[in-house]
Amino acid sequence: MKAVKIKNITIGNGAKIAIQSMLNVPTTDIASALSQISRLAGAGCDIVRLAVPDNAAAEAMKTIIEKSPLPVVADIHFDYRLALKCIEYGVHKIRINPGNLGGEERAAEVARAAKAAGIPIRIGVNGGSLESGLLEKNGGDLARAMVESARGHIEILNRYGFDDIVLSMKSSDVKTTISAYRLARSEFDYPLHIGVTEAGTTEEGIIKSAIGIGSLLADGIGDTIRVSLTDDPVEEVKAAKLILKALNLYGDCVNVVSCPTCGRTKIDLIPIANAINSAVENIHKKLKIAVMGCVVNGPGEAADADIGIAGGDGCAVLFRKGRIVKKIPEDKIIETILEEIERGQDL
Ligand code: SF4
Incomplete structure (x- = not known):
């Protein structure tokens, strides 16, 4: 062509x-x-x-x-x-x-x-x-x-x-x-x-x-x-x-996957997912971030994510590449994910 x-x-x-x-x-x-x-x-x-x-x-x-x-x-x-x-x-x-x-x-x-x-x-x-x-x-x-x-x-x-x-x-x-x-x-x-x-x-x-x-x-x-x-x-x-x-045609960018939430969700996930989405709009790193509502399905559903959170009751667990790393309080979820994105290249 x-x-x-x-x-x-x-x-x-x-x-x-x-x-x-x-x-x-x-x-x-x-x-x-x-x-x-x-x-x-x-x-x-x-x-x-x-x-x-x-x-x-x-x-x-x-x-x-x-x-x-x-x-x-x-x-x-x-x-x-x-x-x-x-x-x-x-x-x-x-x-x-x-x-x-x-x-x-x-x-x-x-x-x-x-x-x-x-x-x-x-x-x-x-x-x-x-x-x-x-x-x-x-x-x-x-x-x-x-x-x-x-x-x-x-x-x-x-x-x-x-x-x-x-x-x-x-x-x-x-x-x-x-x-x-x-x-x-x-x-x-x-x-x-x-x-x-x-x-x-x-x-x-x-x-x-x-x-x-x-x-x-x-x-x-x-x-x-x-x-x-x-x-x-x-x-x-x-x-x-x-x-x-x-369609994976944008080059290096952060791809956020987030669950639709359901009766198992015990954190206010929707504003968290929206905040993460806005924060990563202009970050040029090839990363997949999972924002999931629960630990039952969260890490498994986003097993190929580089970084993710899965909500608990007023808290969330942080995971990298599908493996749980630590527990974080609900009010620290956004800043923790952003810190992880910041050091994303080292993952
Ligand atoms: S990840 Fe958990 S909270 Fe989110 S939709 Fe799936 S089962 Fe429900």
Whole structure:
């Protein structure tokens, strides 16, 4: 499979799966945009995308590109001149559909400029805005119609010698998204930016994204991900990290397993598990932590954990690699686990 470079980040051909998000402040509000980018970087985002709807936004991109700690993608619809301007200002990737620019010569100009600048173009096929007639032509099969749309955009860029392409095939319907990406993977060897578009508000959006993105990643499909939520984009990055962690695709991180609690639980386990989860969010060590409600099943159920606790009556036992080490009072559980994580590498 091909790989592309977005500033210092490689996408495709087995590179680490990059997390993307999109700003939700106006691009012309440079201070807010940079502040949001810095929060996203702190949360673990790898690449940021900004909407460039008009000339004022394209002008603002100049400063944003210069000052952003993360690679910047310009999201452009229809107006090829905005793409040319962003390329001139040093943007690291363009998202644009070459078939929607009002003429092939315009697409050729963008392809030439992107090639000269050494930056990739993402073709972003969206199930909700396909070229007219494609759905009917494909017998109402939206996923196939999306692939045909992608093929058309790709062919335009290829005609002008441009091959530095990333492809996305998003639909707001989870099953259509999965089908479209599977078809795209079997036909094209470009890196895939995967996500379920307009996935909704936080809870629903996370579930749709986890199913859509997770199913594809579990099959080895997908090179960069964007969780789309009607929320603060930092929440998108957190959700993306959790999806990658759940599939062991995040690299070194702390994986917390915690039991659902039951009638045997005699400590207040839920806040303990939540506190441990929040505390380890940005710790880059490959460790498995078990937070279990009782000694009857706890150590056994988490036998392969590096560190764990199993609750007793107002206390817990600490275990390492499934073996009980010592007893700790309930109010010392969180700090004890954090101390153990701190020395986790020595275990
Ligand atoms: S570990 Fe113990 S407390 Fe937790 S669900 Fe299992 S049996 Fe219940």
